[in-house]
Amino acid sequence: MIRLAANLSMLFNEHDFLDRFAAASQAGFRGVEYLFPYAYAPDTLGELLAETGLEQVLFNLPPGDWEAGERGLASLPGREAEFRDSVAEALRYAQVLDCPRVHAMAGLLPADADQHEARAAHHATYIENLRFAAREAAKVGREVLIEPINTRDMPGFFLSRQAQAMAVLEEVGEPNLRLQFDLYHCQIMDGDLIRHLEQQFAAIGHVQIAGVPERHEPDVGEVHYPALFECLEALSYEGWVGCEYRPAADTRQGLGWGRDLGLLPG
Numbered sequence: 001m002i003r004l005a006a007n008l009s010m011l012f013n014e015h016d017f018l019d020r021f022a023a024a025s026q027a028g029f030r031g032v033e034y035l036f037p038y039a040y041a042p043d044t045l046g047e048l049l050a051e052t053g054l055e056q057v058l059f060n061l062p063p064g065d066w067e068a069g070e071r072g073l074a075s076l077p078g079r080e081a082e083f084r085d086s087v088a089e090a091l092r093y094a095q096v097l098d099c100p101r102v103h104a105m106a107g108l109l110p111a112d113a114d115q116h117e118a119r120a121a122h123h124a125t126y127i128e129n130l131r132f133a134a135r136e137a138a139k140v141g142r143e144v145l146i147e148p149i150n151t152r153d154m155p156g157f158f159l160s161r162q163a164q165a166m167a168v169l170e171e172v173g174e175p176n177l178r179l180q181f182d183l184y185h186c187q188i189m190d191g192d193l194i195r196h197l198e199q200q201f202a203a204i205g206h207v208q209i210a211g212v213p214e215r216h217e218p219d220v221g222e223v224h225y226p227a228l229f230e231c232l233e234a235l236s237y238e239g240w241v242g243c244e245y246r247p248a249a250d251t252r253q254g255l256g257w258g259r260d261l262g263l264l265p266g
């Protein structure tokens, strides 16, 4: 059975962040994910989860200076110490929130550098940093995820293709380092969604969805999500599916697709 998690960075923006938990619970979600918890004390978020009966299923490591445009530290040469601190901080929150997995965003390639050389340096840093993160996470029973992100939304993002992610997972070789498979990004960069799900299934630790190309509700646009849910069911996927889309209007009114598929209460 597909289990939907509400992405509180994108859904229920009609409410202040802390009020989005109750809104998600009232709409029938049982899990939540969001970009970052760090603006709040972990106990505050933990109490909200307990009050609303929601599970925390995912959040990201501190990404560097987000406001200045940074999008993760994991592949950035020279930022290794900061990356290691970010792993410790994320795992501290993961334990309080009982969150089984955290996402380590790869970061951006420098636009002005020789791309071949920069890629090689970022790759080497990425492998070492991910190995470190996975080993630290294993000590406290958590997984670390990597996610290919499309370069139209995030120009220069280091990890953008499904095949690149699979090669990185293999090279790092840690069993708790897994794939965050965002079907929206995959459709834009690689397409062939069902075959990618099937071939990469063993590596998948989390799935995310959105309509393509506008990143609105999943029943709007070029991707036929009922077929992808059938595929995940056929593969006996037991993880969460994060609803990581920007509602076209009111979040709750836009959840009809989930109710129609029997994935959310009517």
Ligand SMILES: O=C(O)C(=O)[C@@H](O)CO
Pocket (backbone or CB within 6 Å): 035, 060, 103, 105, 147, 149, 182, 185, 208, 244
């Ligand atoms: O942008 C996405 O897609 C995400 O999943 C965010 O967590 C950024 O990594």
Ligand SMILES: [Mg+2]
Pocket (backbone or CB within 6 Å): 147, 182, 208, 244
């Ligand atoms: Mg995503």
